Amino acid sequence: MDRALHPTLDKVISILEYKQFIVDNGHVTDRLASPARCPVCKHDMRLRGGQTQDNEHFYHVDHNSYCPTKAKNALPYLILFPTHPDPAIVRANKEFLKNHLEHIYTRILKIAPCLAFKEEFIEILKEASRLNIYAYANLKPEYLPYVLVTLINFLPSRSYQKKRIYKFIFMYDGGIENFDQLWIHDGFNANLYRYSYNNTTPITASPIETNIDYLSAPYIKLSPKQIDWCNKII
Numbered sequence: 735m736d737r738a739l740h741p742t743l744d745k746v747i748s749i750l751e752y753k754q755f756i757v758d759n760g761h762v763t764d765r766l767a768s769p770a771r772c773p774v775c776k777h778d779m780r781l782r783g784g785q786t787q788d789n790e791h792f793y794h795v796d797h798n799s800y801c802p803t804k805a806k807n808a809l810p811y812l813i814l815f816p817t818h819p820d821p822a823i824v825r826a827n828k829e830f831l832k833n834h835l836e837h838i839y840t841r842i843l844k845i846a847p848c849l850a851f852k853e854e855f856i857e858i859l860k861e862a863s864r865l866n867i868y869a870y871a872n873l874k875p876e877y878l879p880y881v882l883v884t885l886i887n888f889l890p891s892r893s894y895q896k897k898r899i900y901k902f903i904f905m906y907d908g909g910i911e912n913f914d915q916l917w918i919h920d921g922f923n924a925n926l927y928r929y930s931y932n933n934t935t936p937i938t939a940s941p942i943e944t945n946i947d948y949l950s951a952p953y954i955k956l957s958p959k960q961i962d963w964c965n966k967i968i
């Protein structure tokens with residue numbers, strides 16, 4: 735990984751920025767400085783590699799600690815089903831998705847570049863129905879793009895014209911295990927990251943802004959046929 739969480743601040747930093755932190759704190763080696771942290775599991779990360787080739791990277795110091803970013807073939811991990819679905823809530827969330835479909839599609843395309851409509855967007859909607867994510871009582875539908883992107887892994891082979899280079903997996907920090915935990919105390923409660931993988935090796939982590947400005951931003955039009963297709967699955 736070429737990025738990690740700052741040792742004390744809630745901010746993702748590069749290898750160079752971490753080295754600057756070491757120097758700024760009066761250390762000559764990273765062994766004595768506070769470790770950087772994994773953005774998702776928050777465990778310690780340090781640097782290794784880079785002496786003889788250009789392969790320096792952050793790694794988890796404790797390789798036995800559980801972290802979703804380390805799973806070899808990480809699958810979307812928010813898979814706990816809602817227990818007492820309320821039909822009225824399900825209907826309202828689905829209506830919101832249908833009424834803002836193009837805005838939500840555009841937002842997902844923005845944060846998951848090279849999104850393929852059929853192979854990925856439709857698959858996401860199928861997963862959302864299968865897992866019935868619309869039944870989460872606390873779900874604020876404005877945040878649906880940030881829930882939907884966690885439902886599939888974005889593979890290069892499934893991407894638009896196979897143009898995506900790395901696999902993307904979207905993950906939340908803070909041990910989030912189901913969507914209800916995203917809305918504790920009524921605020922959106924966790925940080926979302928897009929991890930890029932070269933096969934099974936995480937290359938970089940990008941923080942994703944979970945704002946709802948997309949609802950008033952320009953959007954990409956879908957064809958009536960595409961909209962129909964989506965509505966049948968939702």
Ligand SMILES: [Zn+2]
Pocket residue numbers: 772773774775776777794800801802803
């Ligand atoms: Zn981790």
